[in-house]
Amino acid sequence: MQEVNKSDEIPEYVECPLYKKTIGIGACIDVQEVAARHIKERILPNEIREIIGFRSICLNCENNLDKKYER
Numbered sequence: 001m002q003e004v005n006k007s008d009e010i011p012e013y014v015e016c017p018l019y020k021k022t023i024g025i026g027a028c029i030d031v032q033e034v035a036a037r038h039i040k041e042r043i044l045p046n047e048i049r050e051i052i053g054f055r056s057i058c059l060n061c062e063n064n065l066d067k068k069y070e071r
Ligand code: SF4
Pocket: 014, 015, 016, 017, 018, 019, 027, 028, 029, 031, 032, 057, 058, 059, 061, 062, 063, 064, 065
């Protein structure tokens, strides 16, 4: 069995610069999917959708899985 590097594990919670608080990884991935235009932005709360440039902030965030793992 292949060993998992602890630093490669996806965290349960992240500190989000958009929500300005700690959020669960599920909420984080919702924003990431919208930022990547994989799903409609209406799934997000207005407090996020109203932030100018929220997609760019999310795509460049250190917690963004595409950025972190270059997938
Ligand atoms: S990746 Fe996006 S949703 Fe997740 S913490 Fe960063 S800005 Fe917030």
